[in-house]
Amino acid sequence: MRKVTLADVSAAAGVGVATVSRALGDHPDVSQVTRDRVRTIARELGYRPSVAARALRSGGYQAISVVVPDAAWGWWEPVVRAAFAAAAEEGYQLLVHPVAGAAGGAASVVRSLANVPTEGVVVISVPDQDGVRRACDDAALSAVAIDDTSRTVRFPTVSVANRHGAREVVRHLIAQGRRRIAMLVTDFNSADVANWGDGLFVDERLAGYRDALEEAGVAFDEALVIPCASPFDETAKEWPELRRALADGLGVDAVFCVADLMAVAAIRSVRAEGLRVPEDVSIAGFDDERAALLTDPPLTTVRQPYEQMGRLAVELLLRSIRGDELDESRIEIEPTLVVRESTAVAR
Structure with missing residues (x-):
């Protein structure tokens, strides 16, 4: 009708x-x-x-936006849910805008918000800091970032304390008697890393790995840091780079994956070399996204403070909208170690 x-x-x-x-x-x-x-x-x-038209006429419609990255890796989904709840508590609607392959990326999505009844924007994952900053300024939008991919900070930014989290999970492996701990990282020379800026989170997690080794008196071995191509490829069956390290006799007794998505292929790689998880080789990750519960065995990992990040980003954005001057600096929230069956005391 x-x-x-x-x-x-x-x-x-x-x-x-x-x-x-x-x-x-x-x-x-x-x-x-x-x-x-x-x-x-x-x-x-x-x-x-029209409810929206009526609200706009009466001045009762308040909305903020969130721009989510163009990636299959959905770690940001619980962040958005928490942001939605925080916005609703303050009487704001939350509009979600996926980058979804838009020409010009996040910056072009932000520019399009000039035609949307929104007062500010939270941008999740901002590899193009300067471009997105210009787009926000052009659209006269207050903006906050949730990002740990870029060294440059052009927004009030919320992120996880990556170094702290990595240190905690490697401490856990060392406490279980593991000493030959490999770390799987991103090979930025070969991987598709368009959404991951200059890889700050990888460097911070690697620094935490080294911190834990140093405080335990375990010598750092460069050969145990293993770059993998396409680390966020959900279809990867194994990591050839890890299999080569195991076959070369490096004596690996634990593997710390820079992200949970790498763990399934890591487990397969270890088993392909005739080793057991966790009896022979413990495996741990970082993020505690859904993949961590679907591995066999379930994955010991570091849980990012998703809900806190989403809520804090909305709080900062609303403060900016209301006139507060916020520093263009990074606020880090400590994560939590979650111990599951993929790690065990060394035999």
């Missing part, structure tokens, strides 16, 4: 569209008799006013 419009109500009531609009909106210039007659006709015709 065709949607009933103000023009339809106007024709049936024999008054102008403006009068219909004022009658439905309790405008004082319209008599009670006309108001009642217009509302009766509108009800009989099945007219339903």
Whole structure:
């Protein structure tokens, strides 16, 4: 059925569209008799006013936006849910805008928000810091980033304390008697890393790995840091780079994956070399996304503070919208170690 419009109500009531609009909106210039007659006709015709238009007219519509990255890796989904709840508590709608392969990436998505009734934007993962910053300024939008991929900071930025989290998980492996701990990292020379900036999170997690070794008196061995191509490829069966390291007799007794998505292929690689997980080789990750619960065995990992990051980003954004001057600096939230069956005491 065709949607009933103000023009339809106007024709049936024999008054102008403006009068219909004022009658439905309790405008004082319209008599009670006309108001009642217009509302009766509108009800009989099945007219339903636009909630959004009504809110915009009354000044009661408040919205902020979040731009999510163009990647299959969905770690940001619980962040968005927490941001949605935090925005709702403050009377704001949260509009979600995926990059989804848009030409120009996140910057072009932000520019398009100039035509959207939104007051500010949270951008998740910002490899193009300068471009996105310019787009926010051009659209006159307050902005906050949730990002740990780029060394450059051009926004108030929320991220996980990557170095702290990596240190905690490697400490856990060492406490279980593991000493030959390999770390699987991103090979930025071969991987598709368009969404991951200059790899700050990888360097920070590697630094935490080295911190834990040093404090335990375990010598750092460069050969145990293993770069892998396409580390976020969910279809990867094995990591050839890890299999070669195991076959070369490096004596690996644990593997720390820079991200949970690498863990399934790591487990397969270890088993392909005739080793058991976790009896012979413990395996741990970082992020605690859904993949961590689907591995066999379930994965020991570092849980990112997704809910806190989403809520803090909204809090900062609303402060900016309300006039607070915020520093273009990074706020790091400590993650939590989650121990599951993929790690065990060394035999």
